Amino acid sequence: MGVLQHVQHQIGALNDLIKINNDRIAGYQKANEATDETGLNLLFNEYIEQSKNYVSEIREYIHVLGGAPADGTTLSGKFYHAWIDVKSVFTGKDRHSILAGCEYGEDVAKKAYRAALDDKELIWEDEKVVAILTDHLEGLKKAHDTVKSLRDAVNA
Numbered sequence: 001m002g003v004l005q006h007v008q009h010q011i012g013a014l015n016d017l018i019k020i021n022n023d024r025i026a027g028y029q030k031a032n033e034a035t036d037e038t039g040l041n042l043l044f045n046e047y048i049e050q051s052k053n054y055v056s057e058i059r060e061y062i063h064v065l066g067g068a069p070a071d072g073t074t075l076s077g078k079f080y081h082a083w084i085d086v087k088s089v090f091t092g093k094d095r096h097s098i099l100a101g102c103e104y105g106e107d108v109a110k111k112a113y114r115a116a117l118d119d120k121e122l123i124w125e126d127e128k129v130v131a132i133l134t135d136h137l138e139g140l141k142k143a144h145d146t147v148k149s150l151r152d153a154v155n156a
Contacts, residue, residue: 006123011067013116014058017133018070020112021051021058027105034093040150044102047143054136061129099151106144113137 028044028051035041059069116122117133124130 006121007065007067010122010124010129011062011065013119013122014062014065014129015067015070017112017116017136018055018058018062019072020109021055022072024048024051024105024109027102031098031102034098035095037095040095040098043146043150050139050143054139057132057136061126061132096151096154099147099154102147103144103151106140106147110137110140110144113140 025048028048032041032044032048062069113133113136117124117130117137124133
């Protein structure tokens with residue numbers, strides 16, 4: 001792979017992470033609409049801000065690489081959010097369902113970051129981007145664990 005192709009591949013991977021974060025933002029916005037629980041609203045807003053910060057950091061690095069940052073969400077994210085809307089009509093706005101949906105979204109985000117960090121064709125020569133992505137992944141893991149523990153506590 002030539003240098004230009006290598007950089008384009010990195011930009012593509014980073015743009016995918018922007019879209020995943022945009023999916024996460026949209027998911028937590030939907031979760032906020034589905035509950036009136038102040039504690040959950042505060043948590044969901046925290047995760048929305050977290051993803052907005054992640055997007056900002058990734059955008060900066062894409063500019064360093066000479067690329068154009070993506071907007072929007074992933075196609076699968078659009079389908080997932082549409083499914084959440086349909087599901088909420090049937091299941092109501094119960095805490096367990098909302099948190100289960102959020103946990104699923106965290107799993108998708110973690111998987112996308114792990115794939116970007118583990119991709120053998122993405123030779124991240126700049127340790128700064130590796131540190132940024134690793135930091136994001138750690139934040140996603142913590143969010144996942146928090147959401148999972150809240151979901152599990154519903155049935156306890």
